[in-house]
Amino acid sequence: MNEKTFQTLEFQRVKEELTNFALTEEGKAELLNMMPSTIKRQIEMRLDEVTEAVRILEKSSSVPIHGLDGVEKVIANLNKGVPLRPDQLSNIHSFLDACNKLKKYMEDKQWLAPRVSAYVYSIDEIPEVADEINRCIRNGRVDDYASKELLRIRKQVSIQEDRLKDKIQSIVKSAKYKSYLQEAIVSQRNGRYVLPIKKEYKGKVKGAMLDSSASGSTLYIEPDELSIQQDQLLMYKLQEDQEIENILWALTGLIQTYEPQFKLAIETMVHYDVLFAKAKYSRAIDGVSAVVNESHRINLKNAVHPLLGKGAIPLSIEMGDTFHALVITGPNTGGKTVTIKTVGLLVLMTQCGLHIPADRGSEISIFEQILLDIGDGQSLEQSLSTFSSHVKNIIEILKETNDRTLVLLDELGSGTDPLEGMGLATAILDQLYEKGATMLATTHYSEIKHFAEEHEGFMNGSMEFNIETLQPTYKLIVGEGGESQAFSIALKLGMHPSIIEKAHKITYRETKRYYADEQDFHAKKEMEKQVIASKYKRREHSKKAGLKPVVTLFAKGDNVKISPTGEHGIVFEGPDGMGRYSVQVQEERRILPHKRLSLYISAAELYPADYDFDIIFETKENRKKDKLMSKRYVEGLSIERDCD
Numbered sequence: 001m002n003e004k005t006f007q008t009l010e011f012q013r014v015k016e017e018l019t020n021f022a023l024t025e026e027g028k029a030e031l032l033n034m035m036p037s038t039i040k041r042q043i044e045m046r047l048d049e050v051t052e053a054v055r056i057l058e059k060s061s062s063v064p065i066h067g068l069d070g071v072e073k074v075i076a077n078l079n080k081g082v083p084l085r086p087d088q089l090s091n092i093h094s095f096l097d098a099c100n101k102l103k104k105y106m107e108d109k110q111w112l113a114p115r116v117s118a119y120v121y122s123i124d125e126i127p128e129v130a131d132e133i134n135r136c137i138r139n140g141r142v143d144d145y146a147s148k149e150l151l152r153i154r155k156q157v158s159i160q161e162d163r164l165k166d167k168i169q170s171i172v173k174s175a176k177y178k179s180y181l182q183e184a185i186v187s188q189r190n191g192r193y194v195l196p197i198k199k200e201y202k203g204k205v206k207g208a209m210l211d212s213s214a215s216g217s218t219l220y221i222e223p224d225e226l227s228i229q230q231d232q233l234l235m236y237k238l239q240e241d242q243e244i245e246n247i248l249w250a251l252t253g254l255i256q257t258y259e260p261q262f263k264l265a266i267e268t269m270v271h272y273d274v275l276f277a278k279a280k281y282s283r284a285i286d287g288v289s290a291v292v293n294e295s296h297r298i299n300l301k302n303a304v305h306p307l308l309g310k311g312a313i314p315l316s317i318e319m320g321d322t323f324h325a326l327v328i329t330g331p332n333t334g335g336k337t338v339t340i341k342t343v344g345l346l347v348l349m350t351q352c353g354l355h356i357p358a359d360r361g362s363e364i365s366i367f368e369q370i371l372l373d374i375g376d377g378q379s380l381e382q383s384l385s386t387f388s389s390h391v392k393n394i395i396e397i398l399k400e401t402n403d404r405t406l407v408l409l410d411e412l413g414s415g416t417d418p419l420e421g422m423g424l425a426t427a428i429l430d431q432l433y434e435k436g437a438t439m440l441a442t443t444h445y446s447e448i449k450h451f452a453e454e455h456e457g458f459m460n461g462s463m464e465f466n467i468e469t470l471q472p473t474y475k476l477i478v479g480e481g482g483e484s485q486a487f488s489i490a491l492k493l494g495m496h497p498s499i500i501e502k503a504h505k506i507t508y509r510e511t512k513r514y515y516a517d518e519q520d521f522h523a524k525k526e527m528e529k530q531v532i533a534s535k536y537k538r539r540e541h542s543k544k545a546g547l548k549p550v551v552t553l554f555a556k557g558d559n560v561k562i563s564p565t566g567e568h569g570i571v572f573e574g575p576d577g578m579g580r581y582s583v584q585v586q587e588e589r590r591i592l593p594h595k596r597l598s599l600y601i602s603a604a605e606l607y608p609a610d611y612d613f614d615i616i617f618e619t620k621e622n623r624k625k626d627k628l629m630s631k632r633y634v635e636g637l638s639i640e641r642d643c644d
Contacts, residue, residue: 005370009345013307014354021280024068026266027273036351038368038404040294046353047289052113053279054355059112064101065273068266071095075262078255083248086137092255092262093133099123099265102272116275122268124261129254136251142244150243153236160233167229168193187220192230194220278354286310287355290346290364296320296403296438297365298343303358305342306349313475315342320365323459325429325439326478327452330463336442337374339463339476340408343440344370347406365406365438371397372408394428403436410442422447433457487514487604495609503604553594554581557603557613563596571603572617584617 006012019028037043056063074088084092102120109117136146144151168186172195187194189210197205197219207223222230255262281287285306297320304312313335319326328336346356350364373393394409401407412425422445429448432439433455443449452458464475487500497514504512554560558571560583567585574581579594607613 002369005344005372006348008372008374009341009348009370010307011345011348014345014349017307018277018281018354021277021284022273023065023277024270024273026068026072026270027277030270030274031277034352036348037353038351038366040292040366043292043351043353043366047292047350047355049116049275050278050282050353050355051289052116053275054282056109056113056116057276057279057283059109060105063272063276064098064105065269065276066094066098068095068098068269068273071262072266072270075255075259075266078252078259083245083252084255085248086141089133089137089248089251090140093130093137095265095269096126096130099269100125102269119268119271123265124258126258126261129258132251132254136247142247146247147243150240150247153240153243157233157236157240160229160236164193164226164229164233167226171195171223171225189220189222191234192222193226194222197221282355285355285357287357288360288362290350290356290358290362292350292366293363294366296324297363298347298438299361299363300343300346301359301362303342303346303356303362305338305345306357308338315339315476317343317461317476317478319459319478320438323457324437325433325441325452325458326461327429327448327458328440328442328461328463328476329444329446329449330442335463335476337410340372340410340440340442341374344372344406344408366404367406367438368402368404369400370406370408371400372410373397373412374408374410398428398431398435401432401435401437405435405437407432407437407439408441409439412441412443412448421445426451429458430455490604490609493609495604499604503602554597554599555603557607557611557616558599559601559603559606560597561600562592563598568600570616571597 015032015034018031018034022028022031037046070088070091074084074092078084103123103125106117106120136143142150144154172186183196187196192210194210195205199217199219202209202219202221205221205223207221207225207227209219209221211220212218213220299318299320301316302314303316304310304314317326317339328339330336346358347364347367347370349356351366356362356364373390397407409428412428425441425443425445425448429439429441429451441448449460452460459478461476461478464477487504491497491500491514500514501512504510504514554571554574556571556573560569560571560581561567562569562583562585569583569585569590572582572584572589575594580591581594581597583590583592583597603611
C-alpha cells in the first residue's frame with residue numbers, strides 16, 4: 001500500500017473523520033498513523049474488537065476515557081534528572097482516577113464484550129501513588145502538610161511576614177520619616193519592601209537604594225531597620241523551596257518505581273480510546289464487520305462510499321468466484337469512478353480493522369497491495385502529457401502486480417487515438433489478468449466490452465441510465481455492458497432514427513433499427529424524401545461538373561482529427577464538389593480534403609439536436625448583430641463573415 005493509493009482513495013479523509021471521535025491526543029495520532037494489515041487473523045481480531053465496542057456503546061455510550069493529557073510525555077521524561085512539577089503530578093492523579101473508573105465501568109461488560117473488557121485487567125490501580133499525590137498536592141501546589149518540616153518552615157514564614165508588615169507600618173506612621181516620604185505607601189522591588197523617598201532627602205534615610213522613578217524625583221530605599229528582617233524572611237523561603245523540592249523528588253521516585261505499570265496503563269487507555277473511536281465511527285456510518293477471506297472474493301451488499309453519506313446510491317457487487325475482472329461502462333458522471341473508488345476504500349478500511357457502510361454478510365478479500373490509475377495524473381514538472389503519465393503509471397502497475405493485488409483502472413486507454421487506445425487497453429487488461437490480479441476497470445470503448453464478453457474471468461458491468469429523465473441513476477448493473485447512451489439520448493431529444501441507425505452501423509458495423517414515437521412517422525418520411533432529393537441533386541451537380549459523386553462523410557459540428565498534424569477541428573460545412581470540408585481549427589477556418597479528416601466524436605454525441613452552432617462558428621460580435629437585426633432594421637449595420 002503506497003501513499004498515492006491512500007490519497008487517491010481519500011483514506012486520509014476517513015482517518016481525519018475518525019479522529020473526531022477520539023478523546024486523547026495520543027489516540028488521534030495513532031488513528032492518523034493507522035496502516036492496513038495483510039494478516040487475516042489480525043484483521044479479524046481487530047474487527048471483532050470494534051464489534052464488541054459497538055455493543056458496549058449501545059448499552060452505555062459514556063465511556064470514561066480521559067485524563068491522559070500529557071501523561072505519556074511525563075512518564076517518558078521520568079529519568080531526565082528533573083523532579084515532576086505539581087501540575088504534572090495532578091495530571092498523573094487524574095489519570096489514575098480515570099483508570100479506576102474504567103475498571104469499574106468494564107466490570108459488568110464481561111458477557112457483552114469478553115475480549116474488550118479483559119484488556120482492563122492489564123491496568124494496575126497503584127493506590128499508594130494516588131494516595132500520596134492526593135496527600136501532598138492540593139490546588140496545584142505542595143500542601144503544607146506534605147511534611148512536618150514544610151509545615152514548620154511555612155509557619156515561620158508566616159510569622160516573619162507578619163512581623164515585617166508591622167515594622168513597615170510603624171516606619172510609615174513615624175514622625176521621623178513622614179517628611180521624607182513622597183507618599184505614605186510601601187512598595188516592593190525585587191521581592192523586598194522599600195519606602196518612596198523624595199530625592200532631596202536621599203542622605204537622611206540610611207539604607208540601600210533599590211530603584212528610582214522614571215523622572216528620578218523618587219528613590220525607593222530599603223531602610224536598614226527592615227533589611228535584617230527581610231533577610232530572615234528570605235532565608236525561610238529558601239528553606240521552603242528546598243523542602244518542596246525534596247517532596248517533589250520523593251513523589252517522582254515513587255512514580256519511577258511503578259514506571260512499567262504506568263506505561264502499560266497508558267498503552268491500554270490509548271488502545272481503548274482508538275477502539276471506541278472506531279466503534280463510534282461505525283455507528284455514525286451504520287457500519288458492519290465484513291467477512292474476511294484470502295480467496296480474492298469481494299461481495300458487497302448495498303455498500304456506500306463512507307464520505308458520501310447515507311444519501312449515496314448503494315453499491316452491490318459480487319466477484320471472485322466466476323470472474324476476477326469487472327469492466328464497467330457507462331456515461332460520464334454516471335458513477336463509474338466512484339464505484340471503483342468505493343471498492344478500493346472499503347478494502348483499505350477492512351484491512352485496518354474498520355467497519356464498512358454495507359449490509360451484513362458483505363465479504364472483503366485481503367490484498368497485499370492496491371494499485372490504481374485514477375485521474376489524469378498529469379505531471380507539470382516533467383511536462384508529460386496526460387496519456388504519457390497514464391502509461392508511466394501503468395508500466396509500474398504491470399511491474400508490481402501479483403496474484404494478491406487489487407488493480408483499479410479508470411478510463412483505461414483514454415487520451416490517445418481511439419483505435420490504438422482500445423488495443424492498448426485490451427492488452428493491458430489481458431496481461432494483468434494473466435498475472436492473477438483482481439481488477440475493476442472503467443472504459444468508454446465498446447471493443448473492450450466485447451473483449452470482456454469473450455474472455456474467461458472477465459465480466460461486463462454498466463452504470464444504469466434513465467433514458468426517460470436523461471439522468472444517471474448511479475446504480476451498478478453487473479453482467480451487462482452499457483448501451484450507447486449517446487444514440488438513445490439523441491433519439492429521445494428528437495433526432496431522426498435514420499441518422500442514428502446510420503451512426504450505429506458506422507460505429508458497431510451492424511444494422512439496428514431505432515424507432516421513434518408514432519407522431520414522428522411523417523417526419524421520418526419527410527426526412528427520407530429530403531435525403532433522397534439531396535443525393536439526387538449532388539449526383540446531378542457532379543455529372544454537370546464532370547466530377548465523381550461526392551459521399552458525405554461528416555456533418556456540421558463533427559469533431560475531426562486532421563492528418564498528418566494530429567490537430568482537432570470542428571466541421572463547419574461541406575462537402576463541396578471536390579469533397580472538401582470547411583473546418584474550424586481554433587480561431588482559423590480551413591478548407592481540407594476529406595481524406596485528411598477522420599471522425600473523432602460525432603456531433604450527435606457532442607450536442608443536442610437543436611444546438612445553435614453559431615456559438616462555435618460565429619464571433620460574439622456577429623451574434624449580437626444578428627440578434628439585433630432579427631428584431632428590426634438597423635441602418636448601416638452589417639455582418640462580415642469569412643468566405644474562405
